[in-house]
Amino acid sequence: MANPLIAFAVSSGESSGGLLDVNPGLIVWTGITFLLLLYMLFKMAWKPILNSLNEREQSIKDSLEKADKAREEAQKIFEENKSDLAKAEAEARKIIAQGREYSEKIKEQMLTESKQQAQKMIDEAKAEIDRKNQEALNKLKEQVVSLAVNASEKIIRESLDKEKHGKIVEKYLEDLSKN
Amino acid sequence: MISDSTKAIADSLHTAQSTGSEDTGWILHHILDSKYILGLFPSPEIHLFGIDLTITNHVVFMWIAAAILIVLLNKVSRSYKKSLVPKGITNVVEILIVFVRDEIARPTIGKGHEKFLPYLLTTFFFILTCNFLGLVPGSATATSNISVTASLAILSFLVTQAGGIMHNGFGGYFRGLIPHGVPAWLLPIMAVVELLGLFTKPFALAVRLFANMTAGHIVIYALIGLIFILKTYFVAPVSIAFALFIYLLEILVALIQAYIFTMLSSLFIGMAVHQEH
Numbered sequence: 001m002a003n004p005l006i007a008f009a010v011s012s013g014e015s016s017g018g019l020l021d022v023n024p025g026l027i028v029w030t031g032i033t034f035l036l037l038l039y040m041l042f043k044m045a046w047k048p049i050l051n052s053l054n055e056r057e058q059s060i061k062d063s064l065e066k067a068d069k070a071r072e073e074a075q076k077i078f079e080e081n082k083s084d085l086a087k088a089e090a091e092a093r094k095i096i097a098q099g100r101e102y103s104e105k106i107k108e109q110m111l112t113e114s115k116q117q118a119q120k121m122i123d124e125a126k127a128e129i130d131r132k133n134q135e136a137l138n139k140l141k142e143q144v145v146s147l148a149v150n151a152s153e154k155i156i157r158e159s160l161d162k163e164k165h166g167k168i169v170e171k172y173l174e175d176l177s178k179n
Numbered sequence: 180m181i182s183d184s185t186k187a188i189a190d191s192l193h194t195a196q197s198t199g200s201e202d203t204g205w206i207l208h209h210i211l212d213s214k215y216i217l218g219l220f221p222s223p224e225i226h227l228f229g230i231d232l233t234i235t236n237h238v239v240f241m242w243i244a245a246a247i248l249i250v251l252l253n254k255v256s257r258s259y260k261k262s263l264v265p266k267g268i269t270n271v272v273e274i275l276i277v278f279v280r281d282e283i284a285r286p287t288i289g290k291g292h293e294k295f296l297p298y299l300l301t302t303f304f305f306i307l308t309c310n311f312l313g314l315v316p317g318s319a320t321a322t323s324n325i326s327v328t329a330s331l332a333i334l335s336f337l338v339t340q341a342g343g344i345m346h347n348g349f350g351g352y353f354r355g356l357i358p359h360g361v362p363a364w365l366l367p368i369m370a371v372v373e374l375l376g377l378f379t380k381p382f383a384l385a386v387r388l389f390a391n392m393t394a395g396h397i398v399i400y401a402l403i404g405l406i407f408i409l410k411t412y413f414v415a416p417v418s419i420a421f422a423l424f425i426y427l428l429e430i431l432v433a434l435i436q437a438y439i440f441t442m443l444s445s446l447f448i449g450m451a452v453h454q455e456h
Contacts, residue, residue, distance in 0.1 A: 019207065019393065023326045025231040026212065029238045030321075030330035037245045038301045045252035046297040049276060052259035059263070 206400040210393060212237045212324050217317070237321040244308040244321070252304070279303050283442050287449040291346070295448050298338050302331065303441040310392060310433030314426070322436075323392035325385065332381035332388075335444040339380075343451030355454035380447050384440060391436045395429040 212235045216222050222239075225232040251272065258269045265273050279300050284292040306322055313320025321327045343352040356373045357366065402422040406415050 019211065020325055022329060023212065023231070023235075023324075025225075025233060026235060026237060026324060026326035027330040027333070028230060028232060029234070030241060030327045031334065033238070033241045033245055034301070034305060034331065034334060037248065037305060038298060040249055041252055041301050041304075042297045044249065045256045046300055048256045049252070049259060049273075050280075050293075050296065052263055053273070053277065053280075056263040 206397060206404065209400060210320075210323060210396050212319070212326075236319045237324050237327060240312055240319050241305075241309060241321045241327070244305060244312050247312075248304050248308055275303070275307075276300060279441060283438075283445045287442070287445040288452060289449065291452065292445075292449075295338065295342060295445070299441050299445055299448075302335070302444060303437050306331070306388065306440055307433065307437035310437055311430075313392065313396070314429055314433065320392050320396065322388055323396060325389045328385040328389040328392075331440070332385035335384060335440075335447065336377075336381040339444070339447045339451045340377075342448050343454070346452045347454060352451070352454070380443075384443055388436055388440050391432055395425055395432055398425050399429070 214222050214224075214233055214235055216234075216236055216239050222234045225234070251268070255269045255272045258265070258267075280292075280296060283303075284296050284299050288295060309320065309322040309327075312318050313323060322331075340352075343355075346352075347355055356377070357369050361369050399422045402418045402425065405418045406412075
């Protein structure tokens with residue numbers, strides 16, 4: 001058979017033959033080269049490189065997980081803080097309300113107390129004033145009486161002269177005798 | 180038959196002679212392996228156990244690729260010791276490593292993919308580097324040689340079988356090759372089919388990588404060759420534009436083929452390890 005490919009190859013005149021000629025020596029050399037390369041690269045490159053890649057991937061994964069966990073924790077703390085704050089606020093509001101109520105009560109109490117006290121003081125003062133008034137009045141009475149007595153005494157003493165009184169007495173006596 | 184073949188050669192020789200530079204042998208000369216390192220100096224002949232172990236141009240380029248990988252990945256590996264945060268070239272390499280791990284090994288193999296990761300990473304980076312080296316002007320593409328791709332496919336086959344046997348046990352692995360629920364009378368046929376299937380997988384791997392890496396180069400050479408065959412300057416812009424386009428396509432193909440080879444190897448390993456699927 002006139003295979004054109006073989007003719008083509010033969011006409012090239014190469015000592016190594018045609019395109020599809022298999023050279024056993026080259027197969028051997030390729031095998032040796034490849035296996036040596038495989039061994040050297042395995043020792044030198046693939047092992048450390050693949051280990052490093054795995055290590056890096058692991059560290060990235062760990063970091064992501066850690067970050068996730070930290071975020072979750074922060075969220076939890078934030079929520080806790082929020083609820084604590086709300087609780088504290090409620091507490092404060094309660095305390096303020098209580099204080100206000102208490103102060104109101106105290107105010108009222110003090111007010112009534114002071115009112116009572118004032119009333120009492122006013123009453124006392126009134127009684128005192130009454131008493132003093134009475135006292136003054138009594139003194140005045142006494143003085144007036146004594147003054148009146150003194151004055152009448154003086155008047156009496158002044159106006160009692162002999163002739164006048166004699167006439168009065170005479171007249172009196174006359175009246176008596178008439179009756 | 181023989182006369183047909185000789186006639187064809189004679190014809191091609193005749194046309195080559197008559198039209199001067201229209202011989203297409205130079206394309207193959209650039210694609211095929213040679214015993215001239217970089218096309219400059221001859222390599223010493225080594226013959227051992229009846230095998231021609233002469234270090235050819237493609238072997239040298241595989242070694243260059245291996246050296247580049249060792250230097251580069253050593254640098255990357257050391258950069259991780261300094262800090263787990265990647266920077267510079269480490270970023271680029273890390274993207275590829277993580278891609279192989281998370282997009283290729285993990286989905287296809289699943290549990291226990293870590294054991295096969297060094298092999299898959301080495302395969303991916305080695306093929307990728309060889310493919311890219313082939314795009315450097317004046318270089319040779321080791322992965323466009325059927326022997327090299329066959330060798331890589333054989334290694335993939337061996338890793339697949341070893342993985343399957345280690346995970347399922349020797350008997351369990353070969354029993355598991357035949358799907359459940361097959362009628363007893365079909366078993367002999369299925370056994371043959373499945374056994375053939377084992378070998379077609381690496382064969383397809385080898386041919387796919389080889390053909391993809393060879394085809395692009397041949398197309399580029401053919402497009403450039405048009406200028407000399409048509410002997411006119413007017414075709415040059417078109418030729419070069421198309422060649423450039425194919426060249427850019429080759430960059431994509433270099434990546435895709437490295438990915439596909441690794442992806443399929445990983446898939447086969449996954450199928451061998453977890454046979455129940």
